[in-house]
Amino acid sequence: MSLSFAATLNPHPTSAERRAEILANPGFGQFMTDHMVTATWRKDEGWGEGELTAYGPITMSPAAAVLHYAQEIFEGLKAYRHPDGTVWTFRPDKNGERLNSSARRMALPELPVEDFVESLRILVEADEAWVPAADGGEKSLYLRPFMYASAAFLGLRPSTEVKYSVIASPAASIFVGGPKPITLWVSQHYARAGAGGTGAAKCGGNYASALAGQIEGAANGCDQAVFLDSATQTYVDELGGMNVFFVTKDGHLLTPELTGTILPGITRMSVLELAKEFDLTPVERRIEVQEWKDGVASGEILEVFACGTAAIVTPIGELRWEGGSAPSTAGEHGGEVTRGIRARLLSIQQGRSEDTYSWMQRLA
Ligand code: PLP
Ligand code: COI
Secondary structure, three states: OOOOEEEOOOOOOOOHHHHHHHHHOOOOOOOOOOEEEEEEEEOOOEEEEEEEEEOOOOOOOOOEHHHHHOOEEEOOEEEEEOOOOOEEEEOHHHHHHHHHHHHHHOOOOOOOHHHHHHHHHHHHHHOHHHOOOOOOOOOEEEEEEEEEEOOEOOOOOOOOEEEEEEEEEEEOOOOOOOOOOEEEEEEOOOOOOOOOOOOOOOEHHHHHHHHHHHHHHHHOOOOEEEEEOOOOOOEEEEEOOOEEEEEEOOOEEEEEOOOOOOOOOHHHHHHHHHHHHHOOEEEEEOOEHHHHHHHHHHOOEEEEEEEEOOOEEEEEEEEEEOOEEEOOOOOOOOOHHHHHHHHHHHHHHOOOOOOOOOOEEEOO
C-alpha cells in the first residue's frame, strides 16, 4: 500500500438526533456523511498523501479540465451493517479494478486497488455511525469514489493534476413493500455509447448522454430507458445505470455480452455466478430487442430483470417503444427467479447467509 490518509475529524459533525432522523428515511443520494477522503496526483510526482477531512465544498479553478472536457470517472458500492454490528462491503477489489480500467480509457492515473480499498475503510471508520442498522430492511451506506481532472488548463491534453475523493450517503431501499416492476422505454433516438467509445468506462459523460433517453422515456410513462447498440439499433445493451437479464423457459440466465459499449457490472458478474444455485445456465451473448418482444409473446422469456449496486435486483415489467409495447411477465413483485436471486444476493451482502464466494470484505 502506498497511500496513507491523515485524519482531521469534522469539528462540527451532524448531531445524533439529526443523523437518526436522516437514517430513518434517507432516500438515495440526498444526504452526505460528515467526512470525505481526498488524494491528489501530479504528473511529476504521482499520488501524494491522502487525507480524511470534514465533508465540504471543493474549490477549483473555473479553468479546471473536468469542467470543460469531462475527464472524470466514478465508482459506486455499498457498506452493509451485519447482524453482529460489523460493517462490510461487497467485492471492493472489483470496483477498484474497474476504476482503473475506466482510468485507462479516460487518460486518468490508476490508483492501486489496495489504496482504493483503504480509502473506503478510512471513510467508513470515521463515519461508522452513518451505516444504517441491520433491521431487516435494505438500508446501507452508499460509497461514491470519484476522480477528476483538476489542472487549470484549457488546452486539450490529459490533465497534469488529478483529484481522487470518496464521499458517502446513506441509502434506503427504493421499494416499500417489496420490489415493484419498472416499465422500460426503448431509446431509439438516443444512444448512451458506441463502438470505440466510453460505454465500458464508468465516466460521468455516459450518464449525461443517457439523460435524453431517460427524459423521452418518462414522457412516455416509463421509469427508465433501455439503450440499444448504436450501430444497428438491433441489440439490447443496458439501462442508464443497470445491466439487464432474461430468464428463459429452457433454463438460461441470459445477459448481453460485454461488447465494449456495456458497463461490466459487479452485480452482473455476481448474478452470473449465482445462476447455478438456481439450476440455470448463465449465457452471455448478443440479444436482439426483437427476441425480447417475441420471447415475451411466445412465453420463451419468463422473467426480465435489471441489476446494479443502487438497484440491487429490480424486476422489469412492460417494455414500450414508439408505436408498440410488450406486456409485463413480472406480476406484482417480479418472478420467482428474480425474487430468489435478489434475496440470495442481499442475504450475502447483509451477512445473513454464508458468504460461500468470499465476496465480502470487512470495513469496520
Ligand atoms: N450499468 C451502468 C451504466 C451502471 O451505471 C451501473 C451501476 O453502477 C451498472 C450497470 C451496474 O453496475 P454494478 O453492478 O457494478 O453497480
Ligand atoms: C450504482 O448503482 O452504483 C450507480 O452508479 C447507479 C447510479 C447512476 C445511481
